[in-house]
Amino acid sequence: MSSSKIRVAVSGAAGRMGREVVRAIDGAADLTLVAAIDQALAGSDSGSLAGLAGNGVLVESGLEEALARTKPEVLVDFTLPDGLMANIRCALGLGVYPVVGTTGLSSDDLARLERLTNDLGLTVFIAPNFAIGAVLMMQFAERAAAYMPDVEIIELHHDRKLDSPSGTAMLTAQRIGAARAALGVFPAPIPEGLVEKAPGARGARNASTGDVPIHSVRLQGFVAHQEVIFGGPGQILTLRHDSIDRRSFMPGVLLAIRKVQTLNGVVVGLEKLL
Secondary structure, three states, X not given: OOOOOEEEEEEOOOOHXXXXXXXXXXXXXXXXXEEEEOOOOOOXXXXXXXXXXXXXXXXXXXXHHHHHHHXXXXXXXXXXXXXXXXXXXXXXXXXXXXXEOOOOOOHHHHHHHHHHHHHHOOEEEEOOXXXXXXXXXXXXXXXXXXXXXXXXXXXXXXXOOOOOOOHHHHXXXXXXXXXXXXXXXXXXXXXXXXXXXXXXXXXXXXXXXXXXXXXEEEXXXXXXXXXEEEEEOOEEEEEEEEEOOHXXXXXXXXXXXXXXXHOOEEEEOHHHHO
């Protein structure tokens, strides 16, 4: 890795998270923005969109062309799930390390990326949530599951979030499920004859969620929030994390940009960097 500034491209630079990443890079002495990619607002100055003085890095719509011309070391991706795999493959094919905040990758997608990164000797870093407080919440939930195995998750996000449950909720549920299985503790069985008067009323609950029910809320006014609610005889334990501003994600994003070139393969979760 070069001792000079790390060259960074941002995919989804015209979006709300992308603009925040542009601001964070601008304030980091060891990073420099070399490309801004988005299907929207092409030709606009990415600094101006982010509320800064113009930085001369114009938003462009073609990812491959932008990466090939500007030669970044790292691509930060906050786009949409349907184009995510193509973006990652494009970056890896050009020798660029992706740092991914877009959620929606399946286990099959991750397996394909593992093979690809091994072949190329590169790394993909993926974080369902870049907020350090959210990482701590997941770690606390894993520990609590040993003592209170009956648990449900409520995740609440802004109305423009397309995927549900959120990546953070899925990862939290999977880790709770794995912790319970490792310790041989299990939740109370689903009651026989359970009636959902509206499909999904009891939340998503299957093998992919670690058998932990997840309830998703999508409303204006939220940013990113999650409650992990444990129930036991005569008591309730609630772990809650709230991101009330997208700035909460930026220390984690910057950490990932600085660390991704030192990692190997597909790395999932900000806690791997802490």
